[in-house]
Amino acid sequence: MxxxxxxxxxxxxxRYSNQYWWPAATKEEVVxxxxxTQNTSWANVEKAVENLxxxxxxxxxxIYKINIEQLKIYIKPAGFFNQKAEYLKNTAKFFLENxxxxxxxxxxxxxxxxxxxxIKGVGKETxxxxxxxxxxxxxFVVDAYTKRLIERHNLSKNTDYDSxxxxxxxxxxxxxxxxxxxxxxxxxxxxxxxxxxxxxxGCPLEGV
DNA sequence: CACCAGGAATGTA
DNA sequence: TACATTCATGGT
Numbered sequence: 001m002x003x004x005x006x007x008x009x010x011x012x013x014x015r016y017s018n019q020y021w022w023p024a025a026t027k028e029e030v031v032x033x034x035x036x037t038q039n040t041s042w043a044n045v046e047k048a049v050e051n052l053x054x055x056x057x058x059x060x061x062x063i064y065k066i067n068i069e070q071l072k073i074y075i076k077p078a079g080f081f082n083q084k085a086e087y088l089k090n091t092a093k094f095f096l097e098n099x100x101x102x103x104x105x106x107x108x109x110x111x112x113x114x115x116x117x118x119i120k121g122v123g124k125e126t127x128x129x130x131x132x133x134x135x136x137x138x139x140f141v142v143d144a145y146t147k148r149l150i151e152r153h154n155l156s157k158n159t160d161y162d163s164x165x166x167x168x169x170x171x172x173x174x175x176x177x178x179x180x181x182x183x184x185x186x187x188x189x190x191x192x193x194x195x196x197x198x199x200x201x202g203c204p205l206e207g208v
Numbered sequence: 209c210a211c212c213a214g215g216a217a218t219g220t221a
Numbered sequence: 222t223a224c225a226t227t228c229a230t231g232g233t
Binding site: 039040041043044047048076077078079080081082083084195196 | 227228229230231232233
């Protein structure tokens with residue numbers, strides 16, 4: 001399985017090269033984007049983030065202090081704005097009360113993940129995205145694209161979140177840079193060949 | 209018009 | 222545990 005996963009990685013990297021994720025100016029913006037992108041296209045997230053930047057509140061302090069009704073207006077393009085405004089408030093509060101980015105980076109990964117999952121609005125994928133892309137922890141992020149990849153190539157019997165995550169983490173070296181690039185490449189490839197028509201034609205993973 | 213996008217919480221059986 | 226429903230905007 002290790003060779004299979006590395007074959008997929010190599011073919012994706014050969015096609016697309018470095019993706020330089022997460023696309024954000026600061027680590028705090030990574031966390032904010034991770035919440036905003038829940039079941040939402042990245043283009044819409046960018047509009048919401050741009051609004052927050054123009055208002056000078058694209059930070060934990062900014063999110064924490066701003067009036068929630070005003071926050072809803074700024075993040076409106078990202079959808080689910082009633083929920084996400086509350087989720088962003090919860091997340092900003094958590095970081096401000098627990099040492100923020102640099103303070104939390106020193107903590108144990110497993111403990112950190114459990115604490116992140118207690119935040120209302122932060123599920124497994126969002127927690128893992130924060131761990132990997134904001135806190136530089138070697139955690140593999142599983143999203144809908146990753147699940148579809150595993151299913152279509154029949155790489156695992158169990159396709160629940162934890163099973164797929166273990167598949168990657170137990171077969172690859174726990175390397176932050178590798179997990180960062182691998183997930184980004186999966187998303188890049190899926191956007192190009194799994195949604196647009198015709199599907200799969202010319203996909204670097206044909207026959208893998 | 210339908211469908212979905214870098215999910216999560218909540219409710220039901 | 223395993224599904225179903227709800228949340229909402231904007232592009233294709």
